[in-house]
Amino acid sequence: MQKKLLELDHLYKIYGKGENQTHALNDLTCSVLEEEFLGIMGSSGSGKTTLLNCVATMMKPTRGKVLLSGKELSKQKGRELARYRGDRIGYLFQTFELLDNMTGRENILLPASIHGVKEDLTKEVDRLAEYLEIGEVLDKFPEQMSGGQKQRIAAARALILHPDIVLADEPTGALDSKNAKQLMEKLKQLNEEQGTTIMMVTHDANAASYCSRILFIQDGGILNELRKNGEDRQEFYKRILSMQSQLLGGSANVF
Ligand SMILES: Nc1ncnc2c1ncn2[C@@H]1O[C@H](COP(=O)(O)OP(=O)(O)OP(=O)(O)O)[C@@H](O)[C@H]1O
Ligand SMILES: [Mg+2]
Numbered sequence: 001m002q003k004k005l006l007e008l009d010h011l012y013k014i015y016g017k018g019e020n021q022t023h024a025l026n027d028l029t030c031s032v033l034e035e036e037f038l039g040i041m042g043s044s045g046s047g048k049t050t051l052l053n054c055v056a057t058m059m060k061p062t063r064g065k066v067l068l069s070g071k072e073l074s075k076q077k078g079r080e081l082a083r084y085r086g087d088r089i090g091y092l093f094q095t096f097e098l099l100d101n102m103t104g105r106e107n108i109l110l111p112a113s114i115h116g117v118k119e120d121l122t123k124e125v126d127r128l129a130e131y132l133e134i135g136e137v138l139d140k141f142p143e144q145m146s147g148g149q150k151q152r153i154a155a156a157r158a159l160i161l162h163p164d165i166v167l168a169d170e171p172t173g174a175l176d177s178k179n180a181k182q183l184m185e186k187l188k189q190l191n192e193e194q195g196t197t198i199m200m201v202t203h204d205a206n207a208a209s210y211c212s213r214i215l216f217i218q219d220g221g222i223l224n225e226l227r228k229n230g231e232d233r234q235e236f237y238k239r240i241l242s243m244q245s246q247l248l249g250g251s252a253n254v255f
Contacts, residue, residue: 004070005165005197006032006055011064013050013220024050025061026220032165032199037191039208040201041240042217043248048201051217052167055199056091057084068164086115090158090166094173096150098142098157104149105138108156121160128156132186148179155186159196166190168200172207184210205244209237216247223247 013025024047032038040048053059055066057073066073068088076084090111098107108125111117129135132152137145145153151171158166168187172180188210190196202208210233216224226243228236 002033002035004031005034005036005068006199007065007067007070008051008055009065009067011051011054011066012062013047013054013059014062024220025054025064028064028217028221030215030222032197035191035195035197037188037198037210037212038200039211039214040199040217041203041208041214041244042223046217047220048217049169050220052091052169052199052201055165056089056167057081082115086111087117087161088164090161090163092151092154092158092166092168092171094170096142096147096154096174098150098153100142103139103141104134104145104153107142107153108138108160110157111161115161117161124160125156128159131190132156133182146179147175148182151175151179151183152186155183159190163196165197165199168198170201170203172202172204177206180204180207205237205240208240209233214240214243216243218247 008028008030011025011028012023015022015024028047028051040051042048050059054061060074068084073084099110102110105125108128109121112121125138129138132155134149134152134156137149137153142150151174172183175183184207187198187200191198200207200211208214212228214226215222224243224247226239
């Protein structure tokens with residue numbers, strides 16, 4: 001049996017105070033196995049980004065624990081926490097978040113310079129660039145790149161320090177279908193060939209069909225789960241669509 005890489009144990013996140021409280025995570029418990037490609041789906045406001053941010057230690061859950069390889073994140077401090085943020089997780093956002101005044105290569109190397117990595121990563125950048133088909137834009141600035149190229153530069157940045165887990169928040173949300181497909185195929189390949197664990201929030205059933213398991217979130221809790229079993233991607237895609245319409249009483253498009 002595969003080991004648990006990440007465990008979320010009775011997580012609560014409450015924003016605001018008094019009458020303005022929002023219960024964004026409400027007793028959410030789940031785990032992510034090593035080498036898993038986990039999808040998170042749910043309607044807008046259901047708590048998906050909050051969940052990723054708690055895992056990324058960008059925010060603290062109000063209650064409950066997040067454990068990575070059995071170690072509780074909130075107990076980590078100083079160097080250990082910096083190391084977790086630096087090279088155990090990689091984060092891929094919907095809107096790329098590249099720095100405009102840096103080239104593709106410099107953007108990719110940003111996590112290494114932030115975290116004081118001294119090793120020469122030139123070869124690693126070239127390897128990732130070949131893999132993600134961004135060699136030709138490495139020395140260009142973001143404004144000279146297409147949306148798909150920007151997102152693949154951002155993917156290389158998320159991967160440069162070989163994280164154990166990549167957290168992706170709607171990585172295809174700002175891409176057209178061709179670029180979305182290319183990104184998803186690369187992520188899938190990375191998951192299968194290099195064993196990188198991926199936790200990806202998406203509204204898109206097509207993107208979700210690349211996952212091996214999908215959790216459906218509602219009101220900050222887990223409502224349901226789908227697992228891919230021997231079927232091809234097209235079949236899984238149909239099951240995802242049908243689950244979406246089932247959960248939302250036929251209004252799949254609000255996902
Ligand atoms: N900083 C904040 N302060 C107060 N409420 C917040 C804050 N961030 C999120 N919320 C609320 O918490 C709930 C969950 O938000 P979250 O961003 O996690 O949803 P989401 O599932 O990622 O939605 P979307 O699909 O639109 O990105 C929402 O009701 C939202 O309004
Ligand atoms: Mg969100």
